[in-house]
Amino acid sequence: MEVIKAIEAKGLVKKYKGLTAVDALDLTVQKGELFALLGVNGAGKTTTIKMLSCLTAPTEGDAFINGFSIVSDAAKVKQRIGVSPQETAVAPNLTVKENLALMCGIHGFSKEKRGQKTEELSRQFGLMDIMGKRAGKLSGGWQRRLSIAMALISEPELLFLDEPTLGLDVLARSDLWDVIRSLKGRITIILTTHYMEEAEALSDRIGIMKDGRLLVLGTADELKKKAGTDRFEEAFVAIIRNSNTEELV
Numbered sequence: 001m002e003v004i005k006a007i008e009a010k011g012l013v014k015k016y017k018g019l020t021a022v023d024a025l026d027l028t029v030q031k032g033e034l035f036a037l038l039g040v041n042g043a044g045k046t047t048t049i050k051m052l053s054c055l056t057a058p059t060e061g062d063a064f065i066n067g068f069s070i071v072s073d074a075a076k077v078k079q080r081i082g083v084s085p086q087e088t089a090v091a092p093n094l095t096v097k098e099n100l101a102l103m104c105g106i107h108g109f110s111k112e113k114r115g116q117k118t119e120e121l122s123r124q125f126g127l128m129d130i131m132g133k134r135a136g137k138l139s140g141g142w143q144r145r146l147s148i149a150m151a152l153i154s155e156p157e158l159l160f161l162d163e164p165t166l167g168l169d170v171l172a173r174s175d176l177w178d179v180i181r182s183l184k185g186r187i188t189i190i191l192t193t194h195y196m197e198e199a200e201a202l203s204d205r206i207g208i209m210k211d212g213r214l215l216v217l218g219t220a221d222e223l224k225k226k227a228g229t230d231r232f233e234e235a236f237v238a239i240i241r242n243s244n245t246e247e248l249v
């Protein structure tokens with residue numbers, strides 16, 4: 001069976017003055033896969049997502065999103081992706097409905113399509129009862145839910161979720177997991193998180209980064225086996241701690 005590549009990164013490098021934030025990253029993500037990128041603070045996860053979503057240009061290397069280069073075809077890449085960034089992307093003074101309408105406007109939708117899309121997403125994300133509320137007054141979990149709905153307005157082929165449940169309480173996190181699970185398989189998702197149980201519960205495969213390099217890549221079960229433990233958090237710690245060797249991916 002032919003594997004359809006949603007992402008193919010080849011030797012991706014990002015340097016900031018003297019610092020190499022991402023160091024020769026090679027990565028392939030299949031279409032429809034939910035791929036989680038893990039790592040300690042400063043590992044290079046956000047920088048990777050920013051390059052793959054054309055928010056910052058790589059210093060070296062290239063990556064192909066459904067076949068389009070992030071270096072030479074950024075406009076085509078941007079048409080195919082949605083991003084729910086770490087910083088909240090909602091306009092706080094606009095209502096939920098206005099935020100959704102704003103995104104529809106940015107994508108140049110007709111009035112009819114705007115109504116249709118707003119209705120569809122508000123139903124899918126359970127936003128119907130809060131459409132008239134100012135986004136800035138919503139709890140963190142609901143703001144994040146709205147942010148993901150906004151990222152899906154353009155019907156992207158690939159969705160980037162940068163720490164989608166950061167700082168949320170257990171219930172809000174569990175609700176958001178349900179939202180993410182409902183998208184699984186229908187769209188390729190790249191997720192970054194510091195919550196090990198989140199990566200384990202949601203992803204098909206996991207990559208662990210440290211100092212800009214990808215240390216290991218595999219399913220949660222494969223990584224646990226590799227580290228000789230049946231607890232994923234222990235596996236993560238062991239992989240990071242034992243990563244001074246040159247044994248990479």
Ligand code: ATP
Pocket residue numbers: 016019020021039040041042043044045046047048
């Ligand atoms: P976190 O989990 O804390 O969000 P991360 O894995 O997402 O971390 P990045 O934000 O990608 O890591 O940062 C990787 C490295 O690059 C860090 O050392 C960071 O300080 C540095 N860095 C990131 N953005 C910039 C920038 N615009 N200018 C200079 N250095 C930067």
